[in-house]
Amino acid sequence: MPKQIILAAHFPGVNNTTVWSDSRSGSQIEFDSFEHLARTAERGRFDFFFLAEGLRLREQRGLIHDLDVVGRPDTLTVLAALAAVTTHLGLAGTLNATYHEPYELARQLATLDHLSGGRAAWNVVTSPGAFFGENFRRGGFLDHADRYVRAAEFIEAARTLWDSDGGDFSITSSQFGIAGRFGVPRSPQGHPVVLQAGDSEGGRELAARHADAIFSRHHQLEDARVFYRDVKQRVIRHGRDPDSLKIIPGVSYVLGDSDADAQEKAHHIRRQQVSPQTAILLLEQLWNRDLSGYDADGPLPEIDPRLDEDDTIIKGRAGMYPDRLATAAEWRALAEAKKLSIRDLIIEVTGRQNFIGTPARVAEQLDEYVQTGACDGFILVPHLTPAGLDDFVDQVVPLLQERGVVRTEYSGGTLRDNLGLAKGR
Ligand SMILES: Cc1cc2nc3c(=O)[nH]c(=O)nc-3n(C[C@H](O)[C@H](O)[C@H](O)COP(=O)(O)O)c2cc1C
Numbered sequence: 001m002p003k004q005i006i007l008a009a010h011f012p013g014v015n016n017t018t019v020w021s022d023s024r025s026g027s028q029i030e031f032d033s034f035e036h037l038a039r040t041a042e043r044g045r046f047d048f049f050f051l052a053e054g055l056r057l058r059e060q061r062g063l064i065h066d067l068d069v070v071g072r073p074d075t076l077t078v079l080a081a082l083a084a085v086t087t088h089l090g091l092a093g094t095l096n097a098t099y100h101e102p103y104e105l106a107r108q109l110a111t112l113d114h115l116s117g118g119r120a121a122w123n124v125v126t127s128p129g130a131f132f133g134e135n136f137r138r139g140g141f142l143d144h145a146d147r148y149v150r151a152a153e154f155i156e157a158a159r160t161l162w163d164s165d166g167g168d169f170s171i172t173s174s175q176f177g178i179a180g181r182f183g184v185p186r187s188p189q190g191h192p193v194v195l196q197a198g199d200s201e202g203g204r205e206l207a208a209r210h211a212d213a214i215f216s217r218h219h220q221l222e223d224a225r226v227f228y229r230d231v232k233q234r235v236i237r238h239g240r241d242p243d244s245l246k247i248i249p250g251v252s253y254v255l256g257d258s259d260a261d262a263q264e265k266a267h268h269i270r271r272q273q274v275s276p277q278t279a280i281l282l283l284e285q286l287w288n289r290d291l292s293g294y295d296a297d298g299p300l301p302e303i304d305p306r307l308d309e310d311d312t313i314i315k316g317r318a319g320m321y322p323d324r325l326a327t328a329a330e331w332r333a334l335a336e337a338k339k340l341s342i343r344d345l346i347i348e349v350t351g352r353q354n355f356i357g358t359p360a361r362v363a364e365q366l367d368e369y370v371q372t373g374a375c376d377g378f379i380l381v382p383h384l385t386p387a388g389l390d391d392f393v394d395q396v397v398p399l400l401q402e403r404g405v406v407r408t409e410y411s412g413g414t415l416r417d418n419l420g421l422a423k424g425r
Contacts (some may be wrong), residue, residue: 005370005405006213006248006377006419007397008092009041012385013052016282017252017351019272019383021169026386029073031081036386038082041089045407047088047418048121048193049082050215050379051075054134055096058316061283061290065127076108083116090415092121092195098147099127100135102157102171103178110162110184117252118188118414122158123195123207125217126151134385148202150175154196155210157344159169162191163425189414191424195248209232212421215379219354224249224374246376246419252383253355253362255391266356269383270347277344282350285314286321296343300335304328363399372404 011034019025026033028080036286038049056070058065075093082091091112095105105122111235112119126147127133133141141149151270160171166185170179196203196211207214208231218227230240254269256262274282284291288306290313305324314320328331355362367374382388400406410417 002367002374002403002405003370004407004420005366005400006046006048006246007041007046007406008048008090008248008377008379009046009048009389010050010052010250010381011037012382014054014057016278018330018385019269019382020385021272022384025384028385029301031078032384034078034082034168036084037382037389038086038089040387040389040393042086044389044397045410046089047377048119048415050084050092050123052095053079053094053123053125054126055099056135056316058314060284061292061313065281076112079112079120080115083119086116086119088119088410088418089408089419090119090121090193090418091116092123092196092385093123094123096125096127096132097151097154098142099133101180102154102156102161102176103180105154106158106161107182109158110187113189113192114184118416119190119320120187121193121195121213123197124151124155124211125197126203128319129316138389141256144200145202148198148204148206151206152210155206159191162187166221172315187303189377189396189416189424193234193421200241204234207231207245208240209238209397211245212416213248213376213419216247216249216375218375219249219352221253221369221374224369225372228373228375248377248379248423249375250379250381251354251394252351252381253330253396254353254357254383255359255362255395256357259357259361262356262358262361267355270351270353273351273383274343274347279346282346282420283342285317286324286331288312288314288324294342297341300332300345302341348368359395359399363396363403367400367403367405393420 041049053075057071075095077093079093105336109120109122154174157171157176161169161182163180166182166184168181193212195215195216196207199217216227228247231247234243235245254272256268257267261369278296279296280291286305291301294301306327307324331345331349355365367377380392401408416423
């Protein structure tokens with residue numbers, strides 16, 4: 001029997017992935033939008049619905065990045081509301097372990113697991129930088145390594161709380177010293193599903209030790225295979241069954257009547273995602289300079305990126321380019337070789353579209369990834385909110401069902417059942 005493909009639906013976040021200017025794009029905050037995407041995913045018998053987390057609107061040149069003005073509503077509130085209008089779909093929320101507290105989050109997730117009949121999932125992130133911490137009382141006080149120490153202790157603490165079955169608990173670790181009574185009885189999954197997103201050594205180790213799944217950025221076939229092997233070996237080193245950690249990259253797709261038609265649509269979508277103004281903003285994120293005077297249809301700046309990391313003009317994207325000069329050199333070489341303008345280059349080097357073609361071609365490629373050890377499934381990131389998944393569910397899912405690699409009906413009661421994960425202790 002072929003391996004089953006995990007499918008999840010990513011509600012587009014506050015960035016230029018969503019083509020907000022498209023007349024079919026709707027609100028990013030009204031409940032109708034979340035409901036539409038979730039119901040569509042459930043119609044396609046997806047495993048789960050996924051929300052990212054942005055705790056603070058990013059800033060650029062002292063202003064809120066225009067594409068972020070929309071903001072994001074609170075994750076757990078949205079998921080709780082969705083629990084009432086769906087029946088089988090898993091509900092996954094990204095919630096950072098750096099600023100939240102275990103008692104608070106474990107209660108919320110256990111409650112969501114109860115309300116949804118065993119469908120809650122938590123995507124653990126450590127948050128990209130101190131900028132976000134300023135929104136919280138304690139501020140951004142942890143460096144990268146300590147954020148992962150805290151995340152590991154956080155997950156262990158949450159599991160202790162879930163295992164307490166509403167009873168007494170006492171937790172002492174380097175980050176936490178808490179004791180009391182949990183107050184929420186054991187939830188249907190025992191432990192809500194734990195995903196992890198974070199790609200460094202620390203991130204991979206955290207996942208290999210503690211997570212049920214990884215939301216990854218490795219979506220190019222060869223790169224995905226290398227990542228898959230690396231992480232599964234880590235899981236084995238930690239004495240776990242490699243199948244107990246699912247690897248699920250976020251991917252985008254474009255469908256067309258023919259492969260050529262899909263390529264043309266893909267090109268059009270990329271140009272909408274990267275307007276001239278967005279191209280300059282994205283270039284500034286590497287250059288760390290005000291480039292508003294540059295023409296997006298012209299060549300790259302001759303001046304080098306500014307390296308003062310303590311004074312970045314981008315707040316909330318720290319660490320995105322660890323070696324600005326090296327990346328700038330790569331971009332220059334590419335622009336030179338292909339005769340690309342700033343906008344063309346940005347289209348090429350950011351936000352690659354992963355699966356482009358007829359529904360049959362896309363179904364075949366998705367299946368190839370999973371059957372040949374590149375991943376265990378996909379978190380699909382549509383470019384339209386909220387209807388971006390409609391065509392995938394109508395056109396690609398039936399082909400995957402014919403191949404016998406996705407379910408035609410839900411059989412399991414909980415998200416853990418559907419993902420083939422053991423019940424939490
Ligand atoms: C695929 C992926 C998705 C992420 N999504 C979020 C998110 O929604 N919110 C957030 O605050 N951080 C997110 N992060 C950032 C992580 O929290 C982490 O802080 C960052 O990747 C730095 O850790 P690393 O060096 O281990 O990658 C994401 C990271 C990855 C790789």
